[in-house]
Amino acid sequence: METGMAIGELARRTGTKVQTIRYYEQIGLLPEPLRTAGGQRRYGEAERRRLGFVRHARELGFGLEAIRELLDLAADPGRDCAHADRIAKANLGDVRRKIARLQALEQELARMVEECRGGRVEECRVLEVLADHDLCLSPEHAPPASPEP
Amino acid sequence: METGMAIGELARRTGTKVQTIRYYEQIGLLPEPLRTAGGQRRYGEAERRRLGFVRHARELGFGLEAIRELLDLAADPGRDCAHADRIAKANLGDVRRKIARLQALEQELARMVEECRGGRVEECRVLEVLADHDLCLSPEHAPPASPEP
DNA sequence: CCTACGATCTCCAGTGGCTGTAGCTTCAAG
DNA sequence: CTTGAAGCTACAGCCACTGGAGATCGTAGG
Known part of the structure; x- marks a missing residue:
């Protein structure tokens, strides 16, 4: 069954450090992911896309607060841009x-x-x-x- | 007699915040100045020039460690530049x-x-x-x- | 089933360069 | 002598991570 990827793979795939991912989760920029029975984080494609968005926006110089707003906006496609x-x-x-x-x-x-x-x-x-x-x-x-x- | 200026005047004259001056002193970028009997800092012209150097270098983008080195160099006029x-x-x-x-x-x-x-x-x-x-x-x-x- | 080993876990501290706050004490003018 | 501004120390917070300690988890090989 679909178990998702570990934090290390997500890190590798998005060019992010593992600690940075945990930090983003801590400040609420990424949602708390599913965990294995042992407590390790497992991620799916949706999380990978969200983190990709964050990293890309960071590379373009946006601050984390701005990114938070942009994520909120992106989650609500009917609104004015x-x-x-x-x-x-x-x-x-x-x-x-x-x-x-x-x-x-x-x-x-x-x-x-x-x-x-x-x-x-x-x-x-x-x-x-x-x-x-x-x-x-x-x-x-x-x-x-x-x-x- | 020459009592020197208070920290507020030094701040005003160099365009620095008072806390920043105390911070520079704390990290050893500025020497500990003379104090009044009551414990307030008093500065002379030498200190003003030194702080001026620091601020100017900061404005030009130098980091504090680089500034520390530059100050050391400037103190030793015979050396190679x-x-x-x-x-x-x-x-x-x-x-x-x-x-x-x-x-x-x-x-x-x-x-x-x-x-x-x-x-x-x-x-x-x-x-x-x-x-x-x-x-x-x-x-x-x-x-x-x-x-x- | 056991072991070994890498990956992951939590928690905490540190980076640079200040800036702000709380709760005092001191200085200088009137 | 009073008053109010300016000074004092000590500490917390900012941003966006980064690194480390020390414990635990997951999995492949034997």
Whole structure:
């Protein structure tokens, strides 16, 4: 009879770590699966698809709360999809802001590294720039919109 | 006599939160400052410059461990600056990898959002793409090199 | 049936870089 | 001397996992 797959196989098939699957279950992102008599988790295709959705959304930068909402929406096919659209747009905005910020950093870092001609620390451009913000071309590299890695 | 500034003023002058300053002290990034008889911290110009260096480096994306190394280097002006250069280059590489990854995400998200013409969830392009990785143009949006926000 | 061994179990702690809270004490102005 | 802002310590929480300890389960081979 259909017994389902163990957590390790689900992990392998979705490119997720075993602990991460258990974590998703713990925070209620995945439902509690069936268990064997001995207490081990067994999963079916529905769970595999759900986890696939989660992983894919994560890869695209969605946060777990956003994913929770998206899963709720997907479970209710008759509803208007404006909400899903809004979530995706918010995420896109986030991603774009992060790109803009990182590009500003890249400019400063590249200039800093390029100007360092490898003498002694005394005359190191890298340390000099770090010590004095005024040496930056754009003093506008403010802290990020959303928290940094 | 010179009593130095309180933590709040240092915070204001460097654009740092008070708790963050205490946290930096706790992890040994800033030295323990002088205290008043009542136990409050008092800072001088040297500390202000050091914190300024830290904040500036943070804004440029350096991690606290990298900053610790940079501070050590800066304290020793006779040494070769190759190490500082290496740290900065590593950070630049990190930033560039993050940009590349985010740009890939941006592509997918933008396409996803654009194709969603706001019908019902049933026919929502956003949810469809999330449910089926094969609908992505580049299946190459792998997990990030360094951990995500 | 027994053993061996990998897979799985639960629980807990740690990551980075802060941020917020509770319940105090201290400082400085009036 | 009073008051109110600012400081103090200690600890919990954030996100999204990740790793480890130590026990148990499942299954293949003998």
